Amino acid sequence: MASINKKHIALISVHGDPAIEFGKEEAGGQNVYVRKVGEALAKQGWQVDMFTRSSSATDPKIVQHTPNCRTIRLTAGPEKFVPRDNIFEYLPEFVDQLLKFQKQSGITYSLVHTNYWLSSWVGMQLTKIQGVPQVHTYHSLGAVKYKSVTTIPIIATTRLATEKAVLETASRIVATSPQEKEHMRSLVSQKGNIDIIPCGTDTRKFGSITKEAARAKLNISPETKVILYVGRFDQRKGIETLVRAVNRSKLRGQADLKLIIGGGSRPGQSDGKERDRIESIVGKLGMQEFTTFPGRLDETTLPTYYAAADVCVVPSHYEPFGLVTIEAMASGTPVVGSDVGGLQFTVVPEETGLLCPPKDEVAFAEAIDRILSNPEWRNELGDNARKRVEEMFSWDGVASQLGKLYEQLMAQSANDLTAVSA
Numbered sequence: 001m002a003s004i005n006k007k008h009i010a011l012i013s014v015h016g017d018p019a020i021e022f023g024k025e026e027a028g029g030q031n032v033y034v035r036k037v038g039e040a041l042a043k044q045g046w047q048v049d050m051f052t053r054s055s056s057a058t059d060p061k062i063v064q065h066t067p068n069c070r071t072i073r074l075t076a077g078p079e080k081f082v083p084r085d086n087i088f089e090y091l092p093e094f095v096d097q098l099l100k101f102q103k104q105s106g107i108t109y110s111l112v113h114t115n116y117w118l119s120s121w122v123g124m125q126l127t128k129i130q131g132v133p134q135v136h137t138y139h140s141l142g143a144v145k146y147k148s149v150t151t152i153p154i155i156a157t158t159r160l161a162t163e164k165a166v167l168e169t170a171s172r173i174v175a176t177s178p179q180e181k182e183h184m185r186s187l188v189s190q191k192g193n194i195d196i197i198p199c200g201t202d203t204r205k206f207g208s209i210t211k212e213a214a215r216a217k218l219n220i221s222p223e224t225k226v227i228l229y230v231g232r233f234d235q236r237k238g239i240e241t242l243v244r245a246v247n248r249s250k251l252r253g254q255a256d257l258k259l260i261i262g263g264g265s266r267p268g269q270s271d272g273k274e275r276d277r278i279e280s281i282v283g284k285l286g287m288q289e290f291t292t293f294p295g296r297l298d299e300t301t302l303p304t305y306y307a308a309a310d311v312c313v314v315p316s317h318y319e320p321f322g323l324v325t326i327e328a329m330a331s332g333t334p335v336v337g338s339d340v341g342g343l344q345f346t347v348v349p350e351e352t353g354l355l356c357p358p359k360d361e362v363a364f365a366e367a368i369d370r371i372l373s374n375p376e377w378r379n380e381l382g383d384n385a386r387k388r389v390e391e392m393f394s395w396d397g398v399a400s401q402l403g404k405l406y407e408q409l410m411a412q413s414a415n416d417l418t419a420v421s422a
């Protein structure tokens with residue numbers, strides 16, 4: 001007979017493999033979120049299984065991260081990279097495989113926490129079949145995203161309908177910022193239960209090295225003005241705005257500038273094409289001499305890059321939360337970001353950084369210049385940024401808030417079951 005363990009929970013992330021190297025192959029905030037939340041919950045006593053779709057036949061099917069936290073890769077569709085817009089058709093198979101896994105291992109999950117709309121569909125099926133409570137985090141909302149892109153994919157109708165259904169039926173939706181909650185209410189549905197629990201970051205890792213030591217490690221002189229971008233190569237990230245802003249900087253030619261654009265990409269794929277496009281703009285503007293593309297920055301080098309920077313720029317057209325922002329802030333580096341979504345929650349203008357209208361290269365140039373030309377103010381902003389992250393955005397704090405929510409929903413679901421059987 002299957003053992004029912006109240007503390008066994010499933011995190012579902014169909015397209016964002018939590019065991020993959022972060023920063024490449026469409027891997028970004030969601031992969032980091034699921035992995036870090038999973039590990040932090042396990043530390044707090046939960047048994048965490050994280051389910052994802054296998055995208056390579058040679059990858060191990062189970063990766064144990066910590067004693068109570070593992071990634072399980074299910075075979076659903078071809079075992080190769082499939083862009084997220086083409087994954088929907090493999091979801092019924094994913095549900096079957098997940099049910100099969102539970103049967104074979106004898107585990108019954110007390111709660112599922114789904115991530116992104118594809119996984120929300122899986123969670124809704126599990127709720128129908130097993131009555132398990134579902135918590136859902138969107139990571140990106142179709143209703144917002146489709147406003148900022150020129151070509152709407154064929155899957156859009158299915159995505160929008162699924163996002164509405166999960167908002168109205170899940171036990172609880174977790175919005176990562178008040179701005180995201182507002183979008184759900186104004187663009188998706190008035191029905192459903194939403195809590196706000198932010199994303200987190202590792203405040204020990206980010207902030208572990210001083211600016212001086214970081215510069216020495218990266219061979220960057222203390223006088224150089226360093227502007228940093230970290231993230232995926234995706235048009236939505238607005239890297240072009242950053243490049244054009246730096247081109248306009250009043251400090252160009254006056255100071256020793258360095259623009260670092262960090263992030264992984266695969267030649268020929270969408271991120272590789274975006275990187276080529278950005279490199280060609282850098283070339284046309286004659287900025288090659290002071291612009292570098294170090295590629296994917298791994299977990300050990302990332303804190304050094306953030307610490308070495310004078311300013312980190314997050315020029316996204318749309319950003320539901322933006323982990324890079326709080327990683328830079330935790331490292332004591334102010335952020336110049338777009339005045340959109342989660343950035344309006346994490347960045348406090350004039351206190352921890354500055355916000356500019358998205359795509360506005362003139363405003364970005366002015367904001368970057370203001371910070372670069374006043375080192376004392378820059379340090380003040382950086383210190384405030386670090387404090388804000390310590391107070392509001394640590395993974396351990398985020399995991400305790402999620403844990404409390406899970407307990408509440410599990411108790412509620414047990415009560416409902418007793419009421420039904422009475």
Ligand code: UDP
Pocket residue numbers: 022023024027028029030032230231232262263264295296297298299302321322323324325327
């Ligand atoms: N990232 C990384 N190495 C890189 C580029 C990005 O580890 O070279 C990580 C980054 O540190 C962050 C995540 O990828 O944790 C990006 O998350 P964010 O929420 O900023 O953006 P998303 O990718 O979700 O749009």
